[in-house]
Amino acid sequence: MSEKLNIAFIQPDLKWEDAEANRKLFSEKINEISNEVELIILPEMFTTGFSMNAENLAEETEAETLAWLRENARIKDSAITGSVIITENGKYYNRLFFVFPDGSYKLYDKRHTFTLAKEDETYTGGKERLIVDYKGWKICPLVCYDLRFPVWARNTVDYDLLIYVANWPQKRVEAWDALLKARAIENMAYCVGLNRTGKDGDGYVYNGHSIAYDSLGKPLTELNREDEFTAELSLDRQSMLETRSKMKFLQDRDKFSLDE
Template sequence: MNRLKAGFCFRVDSLTDPRRARDMETLDLLVLPELADGGYAALAGGAPPHTQEDSYFSPFAKLSRQHNLCCIAGSTCVASRAGRRTNSSLVYHRGRLLHRYDKVHLFKPTGDHKFFSPGKSFGTFRVTLQGRHIRAGVVICYDLRFPELIRAMAREGMQILIVPARWPKIRDEAWQTLLKARAMENQIFVLGCNALGNEGGFSYAFDPSGRRIFSNRGRKARDLEVFTIDLDSLAAARRLHDNLREAVLLQGTSFPRRVTPRPGRPSPSVSHRSAGR
């Protein structure tokens, strides 16, 4: 089977809502937004951080076990035993913690740097869904503006990028454009799960060719949205041209450096003749 059912869940309490049980049974992948447990307003109000082991994450682990789905718990403030706080996304599958990502790029206008320490690493994870081995990765909100981070993940074989966010409506054009660009340039699926309300906006998903496969813009907000990921479209996008294979600069190919001289100074440029030797 080459199709996956993905869901964006915008409220943590929907995870335990009996009315949503049937919907959850159909999903292979479930994603929540950035700071899903209250946002920056809760942090500013003194909400305590979680630990990786506390009960907040139990519904995510339980759901992933009951329905054999991969659950990306959006993100939340997580404190280490040493007291270091990070904006962290935890991923669960079959009841176990599969992957963790701590937000690397902190967005100063919203005070990220006041609440969190930056993450120090990135990576991808492998999960089996519908009998298919899928390589996926997570970045959080502002990370989306740094294409070199996502290209490095794509070179690890990433097929699906998940982006929990609190991206405001006023910058929706940038949000859509960046999601689509990351999908097209890396030929991957990009799923942008955005918070609702004053701190958030709309959510989108794009396939490897940049085609939009989900949007909740222009309709009444719902706490759970479901859409389909057609894995065959990934191979189809790469059949015509494979961006990752043809990215010569990342394969070690070097080019001569040319510097435009200031007026009145000799040129330090490398000539075409010397570059060809």
């Protein structure tokens, strides 16, 4: 078990619906990350931007982007996570990959499809939450609109790190800022929110505000950055567990189950 987890997250200006250009962009940025990093986080739909053009953009699971993720995970000896447009059995998914350094991987299909943008009319929502065990850390990766639904993120399994990858627009960034901090505090876990910047092909503007919080809601990275940047930081599991032991808020959590 590793008490420290060195992570990096990349806030980019994505190239609209251009998977090859975005993979090239991220290859360059990943190459600049230090070799001490053990987990690299990429945004939602990191090869395309948040597009409903799934018919023309979707890949099979075992296709070029997964091969690219595996290769970069191998080269950097680091896990990599982010979501991609995937087609499977005649349906489309906003699918997050969590790829381990050895090339194995876990999948999470975004549960809450964004009805305001009619994402639900194109993509099928997932049914199961994913908890990843990596280097002794329990990690819960979620996608964008999932952030608005605290029950889905509720820390009933004592996970250590909550991740949201997103394309969250500027016009609602106040909600992004507030909810990320709330998720960290209420779940007594590290919380990382990774957004994009720039303007997409549908005219939506994004202003980033990617951030990491500790288990009490203290920011660990610079607030409200709107430019392209890569952040590297080290998370301390023992410090988090000591906070939980001292505060004991999670011991008072409600017991419940989710009905479909």
